[in-house]
Amino acid sequence: MSQSDVTRRSVLHIGTADNSGGAARASYRIHRGLSSGDWDSRMLVAQKVTNDEAVSVTRKNWRWKAADRIASIAQERVGLQDVWYPSMQGITSRPELQRANVVNFQNLHGRFFSIPTIGKVSRFRPAVWTLHDMWSFTGHCVYAYENEKWMTGCGDCPILHSDHLPLRYDTTAFHWRLRKKVYSKTRIHIVAPSRWMQGMASRSPLFGNFTVHLIPYGIDTLQFRPVDKQIARTSLNLPLDRQYLLFTAHAVRDNPRKGFAYLEAALAQIDRHDFPKLELLTMGELGPSDTSIAGFPVRSLGFVNDDTLLSLVHSAADVLAAPSIADNLPLTIMESMASGTPVVAFDSGGVSDLIRDGVTGLLAPATDSTALAVSLREILGNSDLRERLRRNAVATIESEFAIGHVAGRYSNLYDEVISEFNHHQ
Secondary structure, three states: OOHHHHHOEEEEEEEEEOOOOHHHHHHHHHHHHHHOOOEEEEEEEEEOOOOOOOEEEOOOOHHHHHHHHHHHHHHHHOOOOOOOOHHHOOHHHOHHHHOOOEEEEOOOOOOOOOHHHHHHHHHHOOEEEEOOOOHHHOOOOOOOOOOOHHHOOOOOOOOOOOOOOOOOOOOHHHHHHHHHHHHHOOOOEEEEOOHHHHHHHHHOHHHOOOOEEEOOOOEOOOOOOOOOHHHHHHHOOOOOOOEEEEEEEEEOOOOHHHOHHHHHHHHOOOOHHHOOOEEEEEEEEOOOOOOEEOOEEEEEOOOOOOHHHHHHHHHHOOEEEEOOOOOOOOHHHHHHHHOOOOEEEEEOOOHHHOOOEOOOEEEEEOOOHHHHHHHHHHHHOOHHHHHHHHHHHHHHHHHHHEHHHHHHHHHHHHHHHHHHHHHHO
16 A cells, blocks of 8 residues: 555445446546545445456455345345345445545445445444435335325335336335434435435435535546547448437337437427438447337447447537436436537436536427427537537536536535544544
8 A cells, every 4th residue: 555545535435336327437437536636535336347446346255146146036025125235244344444534325226235234334434425316215216207205205106116126015115214214323415416316305304314415427528528520430430421319328218217219209200301311329229120210210339338439429429319307417418518419308307407408408398209309400400509509518518517626526525524423423
């Protein structure tokens, strides 16, 4: 260990993964931003996908993995989730936690971290929790949509099988009460990446004793920056004479929250003859039969996880369509804006923190495919509008969401939380 490692303050991020999926990628960027500054930043994750030596895994060997798997299966059979995992026993004796001055919980709903452990860790070290979705204050769901039973204790859940955390039985009231009991003995500060999430978390009766801070996700503006479209397209072997409308989701058709069905309905309202060179460019899983959508050709790039390639794809596109019906602070929109590609999106969740309608992009009312079609026609047919939105979007990302700014805000919060924790010891 170097002398600099000894003197630097240490933060440990605990989450599902280090750089796989939106929440994990957002967490990893925070980690990297802090590492390049005054912090010795570490991660403790269930799934490691990078070669980062500062990232370690929660399950130290196959025995712990097997034990957690058995516990997960047993819980699911009776309608429980994230109540108990063997690998979490003795977590406070882990060297990663022992050396940390502060802990930053990230995404925890990955069948590895038990809810009671949140309270245990928060009493051992100063703690912050970055909310990537609503799971922390609902009875199980990641996004509650129009359902507000999370305000009154859950139970009789109308979206029991939604998202990627389905329950066999309706135990949402039990999970809500478990959270309430754990949080009553927890000292923690909450970070919401968007004003929308901050408002939702502040309304939660489970978070009544917690302070909810607003700190957005950050992005490396040296990594994500405008690249000449011809260069980007040549690098990706894309024809230079097309107009590309980009859509991205892990599962293009099979994740209703991302809104591909609304995009498809909007494209059906656009005359192909008005945009003869328009193609739909997708990232994510798309069926082999999806070669045409509403008469427009489709070109699928499959899964793209490398940031360099992601930046090239966003730069290669003319417009990003982001018709999500519920989202926190979408990284896809942030990446597109930083790459100089304007965005048309639904005004849902925290999207308006990034897109100021008519200034940094175009917004349509959520679930309104006709309004989405109007905005798409406007932006695809007006190069001057695209250029103005492009310039404003890049400037906004650089001034408000650059990772250095965001890491600085986290650093200030950590210092505050550490001081408060020590005062109460």
